[in-house]
Structure formats: C-alpha cells, structure tokens
Amino acid sequence: MTFKFILLSLLLSIHSLSAGDLKIGIIDEEKVIENYEKSGKLLETLEIQVRAKEAEIKALEESIRSSEREFMTAGSDKKEEILQKVTRNKIEIEVQRKLVKELFNGQRERYRVKVVDDIKMAIQVIGKEEGYDLVLRKEMPGPRGMEATVYFSKEGMDISQSVLDYLNAKFRQELNSKIEK
Numbered sequence: 001m002t003f004k005f006i007l008l009s010l011l012l013s014i015h016s017l018s019a020g021d022l023k024i025g026i027i028d029e030e031k032v033i034e035n036y037e038k039s040g041k042l043l044e045t046l047e048i049q050v051r052a053k054e055a056e057i058k059a060l061e062e063s064i065r066s067s068e069r070e071f072m073t074a075g076s077d078k079k080e081e082i083l084q085k086v087t088r089n090k091i092e093i094e095v096q097r098k099l100v101k102e103l104f105n106g107q108r109e110r111y112r113v114k115v116v117d118d119i120k121m122a123i124q125v126i127g128k129e130e131g132y133d134l135v136l137r138k139e140m141p142g143p144r145g146m147e148a149t150v151y152f153s154k155e156g157m158d159i160s161q162s163v164l165d166y167l168n169a170k171f172r173q174e175l176n177s178k179i180e181k
Contacts, residue, residue, distance in 0.1 A: 023131055025159040028138040032119055032164050033112075038171045042111040046104065053100045057093055064089045122163045122170075135159065 033039055064086050071082045127135050138158065 021133075023133050024153075024157060025127060025130070025132040025135040026138050026153045026157045027119075027123055027135055027163060028158060028160040029116075029119060031138075031160050032167070033115055035164050035168075036115060036119070036171070037168045038118065039111070039115050041171075042115070043108075046107050046111065049107070050100055050104055053096060053103065057096045057100070060089050060093050060096070064093075118167055118170075119163065122166045123159075126159055126162050126166055130159070130162070132159070 067082050067086045067089070071079055071086075074082055123135055126132075138153070138160070
C-alpha cells in the first residue's frame with residue numbers, strides 16, 4: 001500500500017461520516033514514551049549493565065597503568081612479558097568499548113520496540129473503550145516529506161494522558177504480580 005492510497009482511503013472514510021459523528025484523538029507518542037514507567041525501568045536496567053561493563057574497562061585501564069609502572073622497574077627478561085600483557089589489555093579495552101556501544105544501542109532499540117508495542121496496544125484499547133474513530137500522532141519525525149504531524153487540535157482531543165495512565169497501571173500490575181510470585 002502506498003501512502004497516497006492510505007491517505008485516499010482515510011479521506012473517503014472521513015467523508016462518509018458526518019462531522020458530528022467523527023471522534024478523533026491525538027497521541028503525543030514521545031510524551032508517553034518519556035513518562036511510561038516501563039521506559040524508565042528498562043533504561044535504568046540498561047544503565048546498570050553499561051556501568052558494569054564500564055567498571056570492567058576501568059579495571060583493565062588500571063591494570064595497564066600498573067603494568068606500565070612495573071615495566072619501568074622490571075628487568076629486561078620481564079619487560080617483554082609486561083608489554084604483551086599491556087597489549088592484550090589494550091586490545092581487550094577496545095573490544096569491551098565496542099561491546100558496550102553495541103549493547104547500549106541494541107538494547108535501547110529492543111526496549112524502544114517493546115515500549116512502542118505497548119503504546120500501540122494501549123492506543124487501541126483506549127480508542128475502543130472511549131469510542132474514537134481515529135487516533136493520530138501529534139508529532140513524530142519521519143522520512144523527509146512523510147512526517148506524521150497534527151498542526152492543530154482542539155483541546156480535549158489529546159488522549160496521551162489516558163494512554164499513559166493505562167500503560168502505567170498495567171505495568172504496576174505486572175510488577176506486583178512478579179513480586180507476589
């Protein structure tokens with residue numbers, strides 16, 4: 001389906017309804033993502049993982065500094081062994097830094113997908129429960145020319161808080177059920 005076909009279908013659907021029958025909701029997805037408690041918890045978990053990896057890197061850096069100090073006073077028979085250890089540790093640091101970057105970016109994207117999936121589900125639930133015919137994104141950057149933006153909406157059309165309340169209540173319920181087990 002092309003964007004033009006979807007837009008045409010949407011316009012035809014809206015045209016078939018009388019203006020008084022159409023109930024449109026607006027969702028500020030970024031606001032919901034930022035304030036969804038699960039988002040914060042997932043990012044907190046990711047930060048803990050990254051800090052643990054960074055601590056490993058710092059330990060390797062300290063080992064290198066220690067080996068370099070040892071190198072200064074070591075005999076010639078020991079210097080080659082120390083240089084090899086320093087080289088291995090420097091390589092390990094680079095590997096660990098790359099892993100931290102990949103862990104952060106990969107996990108962050110997986111967490112974002114989980115959160116967005118939750119939000120989509122919640123929008124559908126709230127949309128059905130509250131009788132909306134159409135829910136649009138308030139603002140979401142996209143490819144040039146394809147941005148989904150509502151430039152104006154009447155007060156009371158934003159359902160972001162309802163979606164957020166639903167998501168946070170569901171998340172707290174999930175947490176409580178895990179704690180009880």
